[in-house]
Amino acid sequence: MIHTITKEQEHDFEWIDIEAPTKEELKDAGNTYRLHESHIADLQQHDHLPKVEKLDGYVFIIIRSHAEKTGPQADTVTELTDKVAIFMNEHQVITIHKKPWSVPEMIRDNQLENNDCKTAHQLVNEIVKNCLTTFETQSDKLIKDIEYYEENMFLKNRKASLLQGLYYLRRRVEVTRRVIMLTHEIVDKLDAPDRTNAYTRDTRDLYVKLQSIYDTLFENMNQLVMIYFSISSQRTNEIVRVLTLFSVFFMPLTFIVGIYGMNFDYMPELHWKWGYPGVMILMAVITAAVYAWFKKKGWL
Structure with a gap:
């Protein structure tokens, strides 16, 4: 399903959002907008990790946002995150995603209507920032989960499912941390010295904050697992x-x-x-x- 979020006559650039395309629709979109076949192949890989590259006049970005709903045993990239592909040049932005995504309407109602996004580069920066923000929200839940396991390990009797829960919690932290680490190149491209501004610096600050949070969570989880086995041995x-x-x-x-x-x-x-x-x-x-x-x- 193809949506035109904004037209070039309104904001000097066109934003086209494609949701849940079939293989035939992807092929048609590639021919219509002259997208490289290697990028179309990347779109069909559901577990593709974040990347950025420039080819055929487009900047191609794959960014991942944290999924809104995840199961208690979700521990893979596809289960924990949703993929968003972005094609950008000076006059056009194309976003492609499989699952419903509220970011286009949010950016249109907030930034576009207030004329805060004056260029395609600023628009992509807002998209990347919104994707990163989903991990910030999830980090609060992970911190609470870690505190729950710490309390049960030190203050209460062990439960049979405690070790299993620790395993899946550690996997969630590890997978999310890896996705954020691979987003570094995208942030560097957006906040390049010749394009840096207040908006891109905000995105970089958010990225650095998330990287610090998830590095700390990862270290805490490793220590928690080691403490669990130490307590069990004791x-x-x-x-x-x-x-x-x-x-x-x-x-x-x-x-x-x-x-x-x-x-x-x-x-x-x-x-x-x-x-x-x-x-x-x-x-x-x-x-x-x-x-x-x-x-x-x-x-x-």
Whole structure:
């Protein structure tokens, strides 16, 4: 579906937005607007990462924005992000995307009607900025998720799904961080020394901010996973320690029982009147002695 957002007579450039095109529609658009076949091939790769290049008089950009809805186990580029392709020259901007996208209407109602976008370059800068902003919104949710797992790891009992949730959370942070890192070249092209202005510098500032946020989130997630295994190992060691202490208590008692459990005819103490209570008292004394020794060593 092809939408003409703005015409060249209105803003000195034309903006054409194409949503969910078929292969035939992409081919027709390539012939109509003279788009290079390699760029058309890139459009058909659903998991293509951000890139920017200039060819045949166009600047071709692939930018990714964070998807509005993601599943709890989403951990791939296509599940977490949506792809937007941009073709730009001085008099025309063409955007192509598969899923519904609210940015064209938002920019038209805000920037275009207020005449804030006077050139095609400024328009593309606004598009890239809006795509980056989606990651800023998502970072707040990721921070809350990390805090939730930290609270459950340190303050509450572990849940069976905690490690699985940590895995998918780390994957989301890692994939999003990689997408943002690959957007660096696009921001550099927009904020080139010969084109820099207040708008492009805002986009660069937003990019630097997001890069810092996701680098920190990535480091926190790695530390969180390491802490999880450390705590798991510590709790396992604590369980083994308790079981070892119990076994030490019963070792001498088992030894005594083993001796008197032997069925020999001529064994001392077998016919003593006070043999049974004497053995029970001996066991109690040994147990008390082992307990006192552990207490003195600080093992209990």
